[in-house]
Amino acid sequence: MSLPHIYSGKVRDVYDAGHGLLLMVASDRISAFDVVFAEPIPDKGRVLTAMTAFWADELADVAPSHLVATDPAQFPDGASEIPGVAGRGMLVRKAEMLPLECIVRGYLSGSAWKEYRSTGTMHGTPLPSGLRESERLPEPVFTPSTKATVGHDENIGFDDAVKLVGAEKADRAREICLAAYARGAARALERGIVIADTKFELGEIDGELAICDEVMTPDSSRFWPAEAWEPGSVPPSFDKQPVRDWAESTGWDKASAAPPLPSEVISATRGRYVAAYERVTSRSFGDWWGAGS
Ligand SMILES: Nc1ncnc2c1ncn2[C@@H]1O[C@H](COP(=O)(O)OP(=O)(O)OP(=O)(O)O)[C@@H](O)[C@H]1O
Ligand SMILES: [Mg+2]
Numbered sequence: 001m002s003l004p005h006i007y008s009g010k011v012r013d014v015y016d017a018g019h020g021l022l023l024m025v026a027s028d029r030i031s032a033f034d035v036v037f038a039e040p041i042p043d044k045g046r047v048l049t050a051m052t053a054f055w056a057d058e059l060a061d062v063a064p065s066h067l068v069a070t071d072p073a074q075f076p077d078g079a080s081e082i083p084g085v086a087g088r089g090m091l092v093r094k095a096e097m098l099p100l101e102c103i104v105r106g107y108l109s110g111s112a113w114k115e116y117r118s119t120g121t122m123h124g125t126p127l128p129s130g131l132r133e134s135e136r137l138p139e140p141v142f143t144p145s146t147k148a149t150v151g152h153d154e155n156i157g158f159d160d161a162v163k164l165v166g167a168e169k170a171d172r173a174r175e176i177c178l179a180a181y182a183r184g185a186a187r188a189l190e191r192g193i194v195i196a197d198t199k200f201e202l203g204e205i206d207g208e209l210a211i212c213d214e215v216m217t218p219d220s221s222r223f224w225p226a227e228a229w230e231p232g233s234v235p236p237s238f239d240k241q242p243v244r245d246w247a248e249s250t251g252w253d254k255a256s257a258a259p260p261l262p263s264e265v266i267s268a269t270r271g272r273y274v275a276a277y278e279r280v281t282s283r284s285f286g287d288w289w290g291a292g293s
Pocket of ligand 1: 008009010011012013014022066092093094095096097201203212213214
């Protein structure tokens with residue numbers, strides 16, 4: 001019998017694995033400009049899962065992780081009926097999720113840059129004047145947002161996070177996320193990738209805050225090629241740039257249905273995801289579960 005399906009987000013499908021466990025399966029769906037494209041990027045789900053598993057190991061001394069297993073042999077009966085589960089599936093402990101997107105920003109970009117440009121603040125807190133777009137911040141900052149069920153997440157200040165989850169959990173979340181980002185960003189930079197910002201999702205397991213969801217993947221973070229980073233400009237996205245460049249070249253208005261991705265854009269994008277994994281982890285993607293399946 002197949003596992004009960006609980007939820008599907010834009011990218012992941014979640015199943016109940018019993019015994020307080022969930023099976024989270026990352027699909028190959030890709031979004032850019034807030035639109036999910038019809039064509040999958042082969043192996044993208046495996047890259048996201050492999051990278052999350054890598055960070056769970058690397059960060060074991062920073063905080064507990066929800067991850068239990070990525071080896072398909074350890075998945076419960078019924079999991080094998082889910083297409084592509086090998087390499088894409090993660091058996092995790094079910095957590096009481098914090099109602100926060102735990103963002104850490106090391107560089108000034110995206111919605112934080114927009115806010116800074118208009119008010120000189122980031123999530124309500126003043127920053128030094130004269131910073132340029134994409135500039136490295138004096139130090140990484142924990143900048144949470146709400147987790148909107150409909151519409152866009154809202155950037156909030158640390159005080160607002162305290163109101164949502166209490167001082168103790170907000171403090172611990174900040175401590176975990178800053179330590180995890182510092183470790184990850186340093187590792188990635190050694191390998192030529194800037195992690196400009198990233199979003200963690202934390203949850204409580206057995207009374208302790210654990211790092212859940214996906215961890216420092218290209219989907220939950222801004223990955224930039226280090227050699228292309230220059231303050232005052234917007235660096236190319238390490239992973240999605242082929243899709244973005246192609247979409248710009250078609251004159252598509254980004255509001256109507258997305259035009260079909262050409263096969264060369266699909267294969268270039270797949271290559272970027274795999275390269276991001278192999279560079280950051282120094283592991284060979286061919287060794288990950290589900291190769292060739
Ligand atoms: N250990 C866990 N226990 C319970 N829920 C979890 C755990 N880890 C992650 N989640 C939740 O599972 C869901 C994963 O689904 P997914 O990432 O596809 O969708 P989403 O985050 O709702 O939407 P999207 O990422 O597309 O914006 C998220 O809601 C996430 O908060
Ligand atoms: Mg998500």
